Amino acid sequence: MANQSTLRPALSSLLQQYLELLRKAPKYSRVLLAAVLAAAAGGYYQKRRLARKRAEERQGRALIRRNSEVKLNDGVRVIYVPYKTKNAKVTIRPTKATTFDAHRRLFLEPPGGRDFRRASGSGGGEGPPINTKPGLNLAFLHQLLSLLSIMIPRLTSKESFLLLLHTIFLVSRTYLSLVVARLDGEIVRDLVAGNGKAFSWGIVKWLGVGGPAVYCNAMIKYLQAKISIAFRTRLTRYIHDLYLNDNLGYYKVQNLDGGLVGGGADQFITSDLPLFCDNAAALYSSLGKPFLDLVVFNYQLYRALGGLSFAGIMVNYIGSAWMLRKLSPPFGKLAAAQGRREGEFRGLHSRIIANAEEIAFYGGADMEQGFLDQGFRELKHLMERIYGMKIRYNMLEDFVLKYSWSALGYLFSSMPVFLPAWGGLGGLVELGSPTSGGKEKDRMRAFITNKRLMLSLADAGGRMMYSIKDLSELAGYTSRVYSLVSTLHRVHSHSYSSPRPELFSLADIQGTLHYGFTGIRLEGVPIVVPSVWPHGGEILVDDVDILIRPGDHLLISGPNGAGKTSVARLIAGLWPVYRGLISRPRNVSNAGLKEDPVTADLGGIMFLPQKPYLAQGTLRDQVIYPHTEADMRAAGVSDWDLIPVLKAVRLSYLPDREGGWDTKKEWKDVLSGGEKQRISLARVIYHSPAFAVLDEPTSAVSSDVEGVLYSVCKEKGITLVTLSTRASLKKYHTFQLSLDGEGGWAMERIGGQQERGEVERELEMLRERVKDAKAMRERLEKVKAALAKVWVEGGELPDEEVFIGTESYAESVTPDFAYSILSEAKAAEVREGEASAATQHQEETTPESVETAPSEMSASFADVTKSQALAESQGDVSAMGESYADIAEPASPEVKDGESYDAAITTEKDLGGN
Numbered sequence: 001m002a003n004q005s006t007l008r009p010a011l012s013s014l015l016q017q018y019l020e021l022l023r024k025a026p027k028y029s030r031v032l033l034a035a036v037l038a039a040a041a042g043g044y045y046q047k048r049r050l051a052r053k054r055a056e057e058r059q060g061r062a063l064i065r066r067n068s069e070v071k072l073n074d075g076v077r078v079i080y081v082p083y084k085t086k087n088a089k090v091t092i093r094p095t096k097a098t099t100f101d102a103h104r105r106l107f108l109e110p111p112g113g114r115d116f117r118r119a120s121g122s123g124g125g126e127g128p129p130i131n132t133k134p135g136l137n138l139a140f141l142h143q144l145l146s147l148l149s150i151m152i153p154r155l156t157s158k159e160s161f162l163l164l165l166h167t168i169f170l171v172s173r174t175y176l177s178l179v180v181a182r183l184d185g186e187i188v189r190d191l192v193a194g195n196g197k198a199f200s201w202g203i204v205k206w207l208g209v210g211g212p213a214v215y216c217n218a219m220i221k222y223l224q225a226k227i228s229i230a231f232r233t234r235l236t237r238y239i240h241d242l243y244l245n246d247n248l249g250y251y252k253v254q255n256l257d258g259g260l261v262g263g264g265a266d267q268f269i270t271s272d273l274p275l276f277c278d279n280a281a282a283l284y285s286s287l288g289k290p291f292l293d294l295v296v297f298n299y300q301l302y303r304a305l306g307g308l309s310f311a312g313i314m315v316n317y318i319g320s321a322w323m324l325r326k327l328s329p330p331f332g333k334l335a336a337a338q339g340r341r342e343g344e345f346r347g348l349h350s351r352i353i354a355n356a357e358e359i360a361f362y363g364g365a366d367m368e369q370g371f372l373d374q375g376f377r378e379l380k381h382l383m384e385r386i387y388g389m390k391i392r393y394n395m396l397e398d399f400v401l402k403y404s405w406s407a408l409g410y411l412f413s414s415m416p417v418f419l420p421a422w423g424g425l426g427g428l429v430e431l432g433s434p435t436s437g438g439k440e441k442d443r444m445r446a447f448i449t450n451k452r453l454m455l456s457l458a459d460a461g462g463r464m465m466y467s468i469k470d471l472s473e474l475a476g477y478t479s480r481v482y483s484l485v486s487t488l489h490r491v492h493s494h495s496y497s498s499p500r501p502e503l504f505s506l507a508d509i510q511g512t513l514h515y516g517f518t519g520i521r522l523e524g525v526p527i528v529v530p531s532v533w534p535h536g537g538e539i540l541v542d543d544v545d546i547l548i549r550p551g552d553h554l555l556i557s558g559p560n561g562a563g564k565t566s567v568a569r570l571i572a573g574l575w576p577v578y579r580g581l582i583s584r585p586r587n588v589s590n591a592g593l594k595e596d597p598v599t600a601d602l603g604g605i606m607f608l609p610q611k612p613y614l615a616q617g618t619l620r621d622q623v624i625y626p627h628t629e630a631d632m633r634a635a636g637v638s639d640w641d642l643i644p645v646l647k648a649v650r651l652s653y654l655p656d657r658e659g660g661w662d663t664k665k666e667w668k669d670v671l672s673g674g675e676k677q678r679i680s681l682a683r684v685i686y687h688s689p690a691f692a693v694l695d696e697p698t699s700a701v702s703s704d705v706e707g708v709l710y711s712v713c714k715e716k717g718i719t720l721v722t723l724s725t726r727a728s729l730k731k732y733h734t735f736q737l738s739l740d741g742e743g744g745w746a747m748e749r750i751g752g753q754q755e756r757g758e759v760e761r762e763l764e765m766l767r768e769r770v771k772d773a774k775a776m777r778e779r780l781e782k783v784k785a786a787l788a789k790v791w792v793e794g795g796e797l798p799d800e801e802v803f804i805g806t807e808s809y810a811e812s813v814t815p816d817f818a819y820s821i822l823s824e825a826k827a828a829e830v831r832e833g834e835a836s837a838a839t840q841h842q843e844e845t846t847p848e849s850v851e852t853a854p855s856e857m858s859a860s861f862a863d864v865t866k867s868q869a870l871a872e873s874q875g876d877v878s879a880m881g882e883s884y885a886d887i888a889e890p891a892s893p894e895v896k897d898g899e900s901y902d903a904a905i906t907t908e909k910d911l912g913g914n
């Protein structure tokens with residue numbers, strides 16, 4: 001402290017002396033000093049650079065991390081990006097939950113929103129933002145300020161610094177414009193006066209001003225672009241944090257909220273957002289600079305031309321602004337409408353890209369082209385309308401701003417000459433000039449200076465007027481971006497309220513999704529297909545009760561559209577739980593990986609959607625999705641460990657075929673349907689979650705691989721929930737939830753009391769039906785013999801006794817009757833064979849065997865249905881999906897006895913011929 005107190009006065013007196021010296025020093029020596037200092041700083045920097053380069057050459061270039069990412073506990077990501085000879089460290093901080101909370105009010109409670117909701121009957125509290133027409137109004141101001149609070153979060157943020165720098169350059173340019181205007185006047189005066197020396201010095205000064213002016217202009221443009229990028233970065237990160245988080249905003253915004261009109265979120269984020277940022281950044285310079293110019297130049301003109309001219313200029317300004325504002329088309333509304341149409345047109349193209357193969361198979365190019373043409377036609381009409389309106393407006397604007405303003409400018413500049421008493425400083429000069437020659441020179445100088453000021457003023461005023469249009473367009477983009485952010489906020493905070501909500505609407509959610517259960521449980525949960533807010537959803541299945549404990553493998557079956565996937569959507573939290581209770585585990589990861597943050601995040605449940613999804617990235621990324629390579633390494637897994645995973649799904653050839661784990665391709669086009677499905681299953685094996693919900697996981701996989709996959713998953717300790725229409729998958733599960741497609745459901749243990757009872761009932765029925773099989777077989781023999789005689793030309797008539805029971809002998813000997821007898825006899829024979837097989841199976845199937853080896857038990861169940869087994873071997877999915885009732889149906893004669901069936905067909909044909 002003592003040192004400081006003695007040092008401080010000494011230092012400050014030294015500084016004082018130095019500044020005094022500097023003040024006294026002539027101008028040129030100050031410039032020289034500045035140049036010397038700049039040269040010294042430059043030289044030092046250059047020396048350091050060369051030294052570093054030489055050291056690098058000596059030691060060899062240091063190892064550079066090409067692309068690495070570190071995830072910190074609080075969600076902060078640190079990325080090292082190679083930059084020149086170093087690694088630049090980029091830190092990306094997620095938006096804090098408290099920031100979202102603080103902003104929610106701005107985006108969900110706009111001014112007037114409460115009144116609007118009251119009027120529309122949607123109640124108070126938080127709700128959807130009002131649908132204000134985009135334009136220059138209070139709502140625009142609120143929207144812009146709300147977005148600015150995201151774009152410039154603090155006074156000390158980088159964006160504030162950029163804006164400050166930008167302001168300094170804008171002020172410098174205005175100052176330089178003033179200098180240029182004066183210099184212009186002086187040069188012309190010296191030229192008219194024939195003063196060569198002063199004229200030459202004027203030219204030198206002119207060139208001297210040119211350097212800084214050029215630098216200023218370039219910096220203004222550069223900083224404007226930097227500000228736009230900085231705004232975009234802030235907004236994009238903020239939106240991404242709201243869009244892609246555990247609340248599943250990306251799913252709900254499209255499927256439940258429906259608040260984004262005109263294009264999906266992609267259009268808003270990739271197209272409207274940059275336009276908004278560009279316009280917002282440009283607005284600062286297009287409004288700020290002319291405003292500053294107006295103030296400074298007006299003051300100068302007021303001094304030079306007097307109060308009358310100044311008043312005239314003001315009236316001119318206000319009048320022009322009023323007229324242009326009145327006659328200006330609604331550019332804001334038009335910009336928003338154009339953004340919407342662009343979004344819809346882009347959406348049509350995205351659909352074609354996403355479904356190119358399917359469209360190609362159907363040859364649907366014409367149909368798609370029709371949609372595209374219509375989409376483009378609508379966009380074109382709107383653009384033509386906008387440009388049509390712009391032509392008229394531009395003509396008016398040009399005439400007012402260029403011609404009428406310059407005419408008035410001449411008038412005002414002439415004031416000191418014709419009305420010197422009203423002409424300000426110029427008038428005084430006019431009145432005081434002694435000689436007529438001097439008077440003309442001064443007039444010339446003053447006129448040139450004033451003209452330049454007027455031109456600059458007109459330019460500034462023009463830019464202000466043009467910025468009315470820019471401002472209107474900005475209002476359009478602002479409303480689009482604001483509606484995106486407010487929709488995301490609404491989804492994020494689930495802000496749906498209404499005094500009289502529709503049944504099963506988003507404001508009528510009374511169920512609970514509970515985390516922290518050792519299993520999956522649904523209690524009294526109706527399966528409701530939600531509608532987009534504010535409409536109510538439709539009930540699909542009545543209150544369902546399910547309990548899945550670890551190790552209880554569940555098959556959810558039912559016809560298409562019965563609601564199988566909907567059950568998964570409810571468990572995954574994609575759809576709201578309108579009533580009842582859903583419990584699921586929290587952070588349960590399986591023994592497969594030491595630490596798996598992904599399955600832990602998912603609450604220990606991994607969902608495999610029906611349509612395999614292949615991510616962008618390397619082959620490795622496909623297997624470990626949604627892990628990144630860094631996650632995989634952090635979990636202690638190497639590429640070698642992935643080989644057994646691929647082997648389990650019979651894809652071990654892939655790394656060699658595709659050129660290694662790091663190969664990047666458009667995998668959705670490269671892999672076959674079955675390969676895609678097996679990659680999905682590889683993900684389950686890799687992550688080994690405690691529970692896996694698989695939606696039609698093996699529909700494109702051969703049945704041998706299917707069995708292996710299920711046993712590998714079970715070995716890994718994964719409890720499986722399969723959603724499928726295929727009854728053949730029953731053998732891998734312990735429970736079955738059957739949805740009947742009409743709102744009903746039944747839960748049963750596979751091989752349990754109920755199912756055994758059903759099989760016994762069916763066997764009894766079969767026994768009844770095959771009782772008379774022996775008699776029928778004898779009758780068949782007789783009929784065969786009798787018919788053999790009939791078909792021989794000139795042969796005997798069959799014995800009458802063969803056709804006992806028919807109305808008349810003659811009538812009975814018809815092809816139809818003969819064939820029916822034949823078929824019935826064959827069917828009886830078939831049924832007899834089936835009944836004996838079923839009996840044999842029932843003897844094998846005991847409750848113990850079911851409990852100890854469910855898969856074997858179910859396999860033998862599958863044998864019961866011989867027709868079913870045959871259908872399976874032929875890949876007949878629909879036959880496989882049939883229920884046990886099928887075993888009561890007679891198998892096709894072709895199956896049981898191909899020869900006799902052929903014979904029967906031949907007979908029928910022949911009889912028909914006769």
Ligand SMILES: Nc1ncnc2c1ncn2[C@@H]1O[C@H](COP(=O)(O)OP(=O)(O)OP(=O)(O)O)[C@@H](O)[C@H]1O
Nearest residue numbers: 255529530540559560561562563564565566567725
């Ligand atoms: N987002 C949605 N909006 C409206 N209806 C939907 C939505 N998603 C599903 N549905 C409807 O809900 C019903 C059940 O769909 P779900 O996908 O659960 O059927 P599924 O039993 O899995 O059928 P599949 O066997 O064909 O896969 C279907 O009628 C479907 O049209």
